[in-house]
Amino acid sequence: MSFFSKMKDRLTKSSSKIDEGLQAIVEEDVAVEVAEDATPKAGIVGHLLGREEKPRRVLDDAMLESLEELLITSDMGVETALKVAASMAEGRFGKKLTVDEIKELLANEVKAILEPVARPMPLYTKKPQVVLVVGVNGSGKTTTIGKLASQFKAAGKSVVIAAGDTFRAAAVEQLQVWGDRAGVPVMTAPEGSDPASLAYEAMVKAEQDGADLLMIDTAGRLQNRSDLMEELAKIVRVIRKKDPDAPHNTLLVLDATTGQNALSQVKVFTEIADVSGLVMTKLDGTAKGGVLVALADTYGLPIHAIGVGESIEDLQAFDPDEFAHALTGAAL
Ligand SMILES: Nc1nc2c(ncn2[C@@H]2O[C@H](COP(=O)(O)OP(=O)(O)OP(=O)(O)O)[C@@H](O)[C@H]2O)c(=O)[nH]1
Ligand SMILES: [Mg+2]
Known part of the structure; x- marks a missing residue:
């Protein structure tokens, strides 16, 4: 299976929502036309000739x-x-469009918003x-x-992980x-x-071990818990005592299934911890993939990667063109 079809396969909930929605929008109007003219000749004749025209709808208000x-x-935000x-x-008012044409237009708009933010996590010396x-x-x-960690290791980097979620013993085991x-x-x-x-x-x-990368896990904290957000601010302050330029990357991990709440998470975490980039997970199980477009449009923070499953290989680079097409169900 190609990379794109795998992503498309994983984003089915979002794309089928948009797909069904667009079908309904176009067919809603076709139904009106058919009702007005009780003899849907073109459809039947076209069907008999084996070249049934795809339904079209006039783009109007x-x-x-x-x-x-x-x-x-689809969670794009108002x-x-x-x-x-x-x-x-x-420039398209009054034109008659098919579902496929609308999907393609939509995919292009989404891509234009996502392109400036699709950047892998930068690596420094x-x-x-x-x-x-x-x-x-x-x-x-x-x-x-x-x-x-697995991807960086495979790329030849020496990586150390710190289990900064010290609240739960199970969290340490999970990280191990x-x-x-x-x-x-x-x-x-x-x-x-x-x-x-x-x-x-x-x-x-x-530093002693000469590691290239240190990845620090932290406990989950809701953005409205000021005590826990203060604890995060302290982690950042202490890290800066050792190296004023650190953390070199602060990744905010967002769960796509939370939809619009992700916007408030970005706002608060950015204020407290100077977030440098986003990773959006669980895009495989949700119809809310559109939230990524809202995030890109609202904050313009880099989106480094997307999670599309639970196993080690299910973290993909964020490709705006593929994502836009997978999200909208448009053919690439
Ligand atoms: N389907 C799917 N599941 C994911 C993805 N990423 C993580 N998960 C699952 O989400 C659940 C929570 O993941 P964790 O990595 O433990 O989340 P966490 O942010 O560390 O959680 P806390 O430490 O409790 O705050 C686990 O069951 C993961 O397997 C993804 O991209 N897709
Ligand atoms: Mg955890």
Whole structure:
């Protein structure tokens, strides 16, 4: 299976939602036309001749409104949805469009928004390059660290992971499993100990070992828990005591299934921890993939990678063209 069809396969929930929505929008109008003229000659004759025309719908105000609604329900956010629909309609009012043509227009608009933010996580010569990974509970931080560590290791980098989620013993065990899978050492501290101290010690150790990358996992924290957000700010302050330029990357891991809440997560985490890039996980199980478009349009933060499954190879580089086509169901 090609890379694109795999991604398309994984994003089925989002693409089928848009696909069904567009079919309904176009067919809604065709049904009206057919009802007005009770003899749908073209359809039947065309069908008999084996070249049935694809239904088309005139792009008018009503259709534009339906399009906006569909984009909003696919989690693009109101502002972005209105903007995208308006650009799609520009210069095309009164034209008759098929579902495929609308999909292609939509894919192109989405791609234009995503292109400026699709950037892999930058690598620096600084040793160790410190990568702090943050996000709300269960967003996929630990899994993403495991997947990234495995990819960097495969690319020839020496990687160390620090288990900065010191709240739960199970979190450390989970990270150790990922460390074993990726073949990367995991530094741990006893349950309940100060995550900022562990981060500092991990930096000292990674420097001594000459590691290229230090990835620091953190406990999940909801963006409205000010005590936990303050703890995160402390982790960052302590890291900066060791290296004023660190963390060199602060990755915010977002769960696509949370939809619009992701926007507020980006806002708050950016204020506290100076987020440098995003990873969006769980795009495989949701119809809310459109939220990525809203995020790109609203914040313009780099999107480094997307998670499309639970196993180690299910973290993909973010390709805006493939994503736009997979999201909208348009043919690439
Ligand atoms: N389907 C799917 N599941 C994912 C993906 N990424 C992570 N998960 C699953 O989501 C669940 C939570 O992942 P974790 O990596 O433990 O999330 P976390 O952010 O570390 O969670 P806390 O440490 O509890 O805050 C696990 O069951 C993962 O297997 C993804 O891209 N797709
Ligand atoms: Mg975790």
